[in-house]
Amino acid sequence: MKKIILISGIIGPIVGSNQSFTNTINGYLKRNYKVYHFAFFNKNNKKYDIEKLLKNKNYKFYGISKIFRIKNKNKKNVNFITLPKSNEIIIPESEINYKQKLFYYFYNIFETLRILFFIPFIKPDLIYSYEVFSVIPGYIISKIINKPLIKRFQGTFINKNNIESKKINFHKKAYKKDCLLNVMANDGTKGDIVLKKLGFKEEKILFLLNGLDERMKNKLNKNNINKLKLNLNLKDKDIVLGIFNRFYPFKRVDRAFYLINELKKFINNPYLLVGGLGGPMEMPIKKYVVDNDLEENVKFLGQIKYENMKSYYECCDIVLILNDYANTGNQIIETSYLGKETIAINDENNSKYLNYDNIHYINPHNFLEDSVNQVINIYKKR
Incomplete structure (x- = not known):
């Protein structure tokens, strides 16, 4: 050996x-x-x-x-x-x-x-x-x-x-x-x-490229997904977005909150699920939620075990991948495989290797306008 x-x-x-x-x-x-x-x-x-x-x-x-x-x-x-x-x-x-x-x-x-x-x-x-x-x-x-x-x-x-x-x-x-x-x-x-x-x-x-973890191929029990949606209080939400990342500057979790705040002008009850480890941006982001009356539009999930990630993807209408850097990671490979609607910042690498209809690439310099338009387009097609 x-x-x-x-x-x-x-x-x-x-x-x-x-x-x-x-x-x-x-x-x-x-x-x-x-x-x-x-x-x-x-x-x-x-x-x-x-x-x-x-x-x-x-x-x-x-x-x-x-x-x-x-x-x-x-x-x-x-x-x-x-x-x-x-x-x-x-x-x-x-x-x-x-x-x-x-x-x-x-x-x-x-x-x-x-x-x-x-x-x-x-x-x-x-x-x-x-x-x-x-x-x-x-x-x-x-x-x-x-x-x-x-x-x-x-x-x-x-x-x-x-x-x-x-x-x-x-x-x-x-x-x-x-x-x-x-x-x-x-x-x-x-x-x-x-x-x-x-x-x-x-x-x-x-x-x-990172490979696809075998756990993403596991079949999900629909009853368990419905229970999770019920526990997350998603039944009355018009559209559910999800972002799963650490609260570090270049991970740009903050963009998801700017987006949900802007979406309130166009969609009655948009909702954001936020999962992941903490970091230096966590407290200022939570302050932004309070200052902009977003408490009813956001749920902080904390740390999520990887084996549960597929279930949380299923609870979302759209997954957000908004890093300024290193945006061709596990999540975009997973959402590509699952066919889950995804809005991702274009790092000029992910769009080259993962060019699928369910992945909608956004220019970071025009993030808010472009992402709002993408969400509304997806919302109308549902």
């Missing part, structure tokens, strides 16, 4: 998302690998779902103590974040801060030393670095023990306009490190172009 060391830092199988991570591990387990997973979170952290993985005898988890968990003491400050305008473009570089840089250097040392301690006992055949923070430890270990390194990225913060930016220099260092193979998700961020600009040839780049 071959052995692989997978290094992931704070990346892991987050509840309600990131099934690509779990599928990566399962892929190696099915191919008769023993997976030694080194991560910077505790196995009991409720943010992550590794319970099923832990039941597999060939999966070994090396996490951290609970004492390392950092609580956000400045939570109140997010009330003062100003929401962007609907047609404003937010780039992900704006989310990089000095804390991330400090963690990058700390984690490089911490994880390298920790893995070196376990190397004589594991004797791996392959090193797999999942995302930016894990590349340097993986690279150093692979060189010391002379074993191949695979790097896996879910997209990139680097683009042609910021490739020399000092703010993302530690990302650039990770992308540049040599390896056997770069696995880069085709999520709309054009990571293949970035890797080629940094010197990698085609044979060292695996550039793929």
Whole structure:
């Protein structure tokens, strides 16, 4: 049996998302690998779902103590974040801060030393670095023990306009490190172009769209869907929109609220379901709801388990995918497969690969007018 060391830092199988991570591990387990997973979170952290993985005898988890968990003491400050305008473009570089840089250097040392301690006992055949923070430890270990390194990225913060930016220099260092193979998700961020600009040839780049999770193919019980609609109080709603994302700036969840507020002028009872993990935009968005009397038009669902996502899609007349960046992800693949009416910001990549009648692409510079028109057109056709 071959052995692989997978290094992931704070990346892991987050509840309600990131099934690509779990599928990566399962892929190696099915191919008769023993997976030694080194991560910077505790196995009991409720943010992550590794319970099923832990039941597999060939999966070994090396996490951290609970004492390392950092609580956000400045939570109140997010009330003062100003929401962007609907047609404003937010780039992900704006989310990089000095804390991330400090963690990058700390984690490089911490994880390298920790893995070196376990190397004589594991004797791996392959090193797999999942995302930016894990590349340097993986690279150093692979060189010391002379074993191949695979790097896996879910997209990139680097683009042609910021490739020399000092703010993302530690990302650039990770992308540049040599390896056997770069696995880069085709999520709309054009990571293949970035890797080629940094010197990698085609044979060292695996550039793929995310796959469709098997759970999306499961048949749903109509009675259960009707019960869910009843629980969500959707019976008297004229149209139901859904957005399922984290409350982070470039995810642009705020646009859904501008849209529902505008739709009230044209449709009697529009409704918005909002599901996903929290983030710095959550409190200002909730304030916007109160300030604009949208309490009767919005329901915050909180975190949703992935196995329930198909049911929530079925409750929506339209799914919204409004990121400014990385818009060719799991959700648009899922709604394409399900034939669910979807309004998505055009990142010039998703419209190229996923050109279906149920996906309606919107120019972010004219978001509000175009999205209102699309919703009204869909509403009239029902």
